[in-house]
Amino acid sequence: MTTPAATLATATHPVATAVRTAARRTLPRRADYADLPRTWRADLVAGATVAVVALPLALGFGVTSGVGAAAGLVTAIVAGLVAAVFGGSNLQVSGPTGAMTVVLVPIVARYGPESVATVAVMAGGLVVVGGLLGLGRLVAYIPWPVVEGFTFGIGVTIALQQVPLALDTAKADGENAGLVALRTLALVDWSAAWRPLALVALVVVLMTMLPRWRRGIPASLVAVVVATVAAEAAHLDTTRIGTLPSTLPTPTLPLLTPEATSALVSAAVAVAALAALESLLSARVADGMADDLPRTEPNRELVGQGLANVASGLFGGIPATGAIARTAVNVRSGARTRAAAALHAVVLAVVVLAAAPLVSRIPLSALAGVLLVTAVRMVDVPTARAILRSGRSGALVLLLTFATTIVFDLVVAVELGVAAAAVLALRAMARASGLHREPIDDPELDAGTEHALLHEHIAVYRIDGALFFADVRRFLDELMQVTDVRVVVLRLSGVRVLDASGANALAQVVADLQRRGVVVLLKGLRPEHRRVVEAVGVLDALQHEKHLFDTLPDAIEHARSHVRRSVVVGG
Structure with a gap:
């Protein structure tokens, strides 16, 4: 049976250890004067x-x-x-x-x-x-x-x-x-x-x-x-x-x-x-x-x-x-x-x-x-x-x-x-960040084919650098100018810094686009950013939990399926 005194000793042991460690690191030691015999x-x-x-x-x-x-x-x-x-x-x-x-x-x-x-x-x-x-x-x-x-x-x-x-x-x-x-x-x-x-x-x-x-x-x-x-x-x-x-x-x-x-x-x-x-x-x-x-x-x-x-x-x-x-x-x-x-x-x-x-x-x-x-x-x-x-x-x-x-x-x-x-450093970092729309590269597709026509309704954006709140709002303003787009793929593999404010704003971007009827797919979310993204609800804002991808081809294929269904329903 464990006595209260033993429980207290066990509870305070980490504290005592930390104190002893701090003392050893900050108190004088013999090694301070090891070279003195030859340098005096x-x-x-x-x-x-x-x-x-x-x-x-x-x-x-x-x-x-x-x-x-x-x-x-x-x-x-x-x-x-x-x-x-x-x-x-x-x-x-x-x-x-x-x-x-x-x-x-x-x-x-x-x-x-x-x-x-x-x-x-x-x-x-x-x-x-x-x-x-x-x-x-x-x-x-x-x-x-x-x-x-x-x-x-x-x-x-x-x-x-x-x-x-x-x-x-x-x-x-x-x-x-x-x-x-x-x-x-x-x-x-x-x-x-x-x-x-x-x-x-x-x-x-x-x-x-x-x-x-x-x-x-x-x-x-x-x-x-x-x-x-x-x-x-x-x-x-x-x-x-x-x-x-x-x-x-x-x-x-x-x-x-x-x-x-x-x-x-x-x-x-x-x-x-x-x-x-x-x-x-x-x-x-x-x-x-x-x-x-x-x-x-x-x-x-x-x-x-x-x-x-x-x-x-x-x-x-x-x-x-x-x-x-x-x-x-x-x-x-x-x-x-x-x-x-x-x-x-x-x-x-x-x-x-x-x-x-x-x-x-x-x-x-x-x-x-x-x-x-x-x-x-x-x-x-x-x-x-x-x-x-x-x-x-x-x-x-x-x-x-x-x-x-x-x-x-x-x-x-x-x-x-x-x-x-x-x-000023944040301002410079924000300027170095950017949102770039990328073409969907598929050399095997000819103009007029089904996939090529579907791609006209898919927008792929790459976000580079640091993702801060102000930048996300700037990105959102640019995305809002896109017309006749039914799916947006956001490539996040180039994001080096993502804080809570940036993640929260990203969730707002996802929600705003989806309220307009635009499906949002996320590609390349870094492992070190997953915790903050989950904490602020970015993944919850997605229409479906499977709208998160590791590779761009998988994301494009999924986007095509969405566009195909929307065309059929709309037609």
């Missing part, structure tokens, strides 16, 4: 190199977000380490990014800097759930023009966000980066603005020229150091980063009351969507740069990025994502395992412990110069030109996503861009 030197160099590049960016993005340089540095350390250990990519480097800054600025303006840690924890939880639900592969369905359009929009928005820092002026009120930049220009004391602008120009020149002289030089760090030394030597009165903590803050659970979470839920969803999207796109770029290494596990990557955001929020940081620029530096510097990304976080932690007083003297305008160059490099003019020349559909999606990113936000831009791309 390359990983050590790559990790140190990325840390040098990441330091000014982490500080700059922290300041630009409105939370502060310390929060950016904490995010690079904590989120960078957690994502490296738990993520699904061997090469991904995570931390604060410009794209996330674009989303955070209006959140800070609306809810205050103290809300960001709560948003990070909430968004991180959502990303973890997305990874466990297997949503990581959805990024493959985002079209190239959408990715490039929102990347270009991010670049322009980041540049606009630097206007207050570059001019050493208090930021005007508002959430939209363009409007804030315009309002800030009206507040500038131009008699004093030359000092920060001179530092910005110095950083831009150094970051532009140094790589041309020697490619391996960490141009951003050198430029910030030179600008800081120049500001100190000339005693320039410009705003500095200010005091940084000499240790990492103690982890604290942010405010998660029902009132706070309900107010921030939309912000958390937006941050989670961006964190997932940018991280997976960055990992895809890394995979393309290192074809000989294992590919990213997208669902594990989401789990790792979600945990990284939760950890960042607990330590008072800001939301993080995979960083495309730092990931690219990591790959080019020779990284082979995730130890390089983890080491980059360790090096940044050492900076916090040993060099916080020096870092605190960096002028904010110098960081603005770094981010301005970074923003300009995000706008890939040859790529934009290629998409614009590829056709009107690609150009429209690119420009729409670009404009929406600047006017609204990144999540809306991606949603609108994907929707526009989908509509």
Whole structure:
């Protein structure tokens, strides 16, 4: 006899198995570091190199977000380490990014800097759930023009966000980066603005020229150091980063009351969507740069990025994502395992412990110069030109996503861009589809014979491509113009895509024709389409269950019998 406990155990066994399987796929494993004994030197160099590049960016993005340089540095350390250990990519480097800054600025303006840690924890939880639900592969369905359009929009928005820092002026009120930049220009004391602008120009020149002289030089760090030394030597009165903590803050659970979470839920969803999207796109770029290494596990990557955001929020940081620029530096510097990304976080932690007083003297305008160059490099003019020349559909999606990113936000831009791309793709597919009337080939028949006369009352139509609702109505309009036809044979073997809407419309076509006294025969229905056709009632709409054929000769022979009977009855 089976006991209730045994029945419960049996019922929950599949659930427990699924949980264990998901855990095995998303948790760290020994194989992650199998190559480390022979690659540790390359990983050590790559990790140190990325840390040098990441330091000014982490500080700059922290300041630009409105939370502060310390929060950016904490995010690079904590989120960078957690994502490296738990993520699904061997090469991904995570931390604060410009794209996330674009989303955070209006959140800070609306809810205050103290809300960001709560948003990070909430968004991180959502990303973890997305990874466990297997949503990581959805990024493959985002079209190239959408990715490039929102990347270009991010670049322009980041540049606009630097206007207050570059001019050493208090930021005007508002959430939209363009409007804030315009309002800030009206507040500038131009008699004093030359000092920060001179530092910005110095950083831009150094970051532009140094790589041309020697490619391996960490141009951003050198430029910030030179600008800081120049500001100190000339005693320039410009705003500095200010005091940084000499240790990492103690982890604290942010405010998660029902009132706070309900107010921030939309912000958390937006941050989670961006964190997932940018991280997976960055990992895809890394995979393309290192074809000989294992590919990213997208669902594990989401789990790792979600945990990284939760950890960042607990330590008072800001939301993080995979960083495309730092990931690219990591790959080019020779990284082979995730130890390089983890080491980059360790090096940044050492900076916090040993060099916080020096870092605190960096002028904010110098960081603005770094981010301005970074923003300009995000706008890939040859790529934009290629998409614009590829056709009107690609150009429209690119420009729409670009404009929406600047006017609204990144999540809306991606949603609108994907929707526009989908509509245009369906439109192109519909245009590639067609309805063609075919002659009834029978070389043995002479004009005037019985079969030839019967064929005059039979119409054979071939449907090609995708069968959508709009196309079926167009086909029906064409069929309605046919006169003196008593049987229509619809050849469906050329239909590649048939959805529920198309099948439902096909049933309407059959019913409409048969109400006019036209018998409909279907030929070549694909096995994969039979289920949807049966579900929506196409076969039920036929006059007889035997009006479905596998070969055209059988269908024509059956059509002749119908015409023959109708002629006899009518005669």
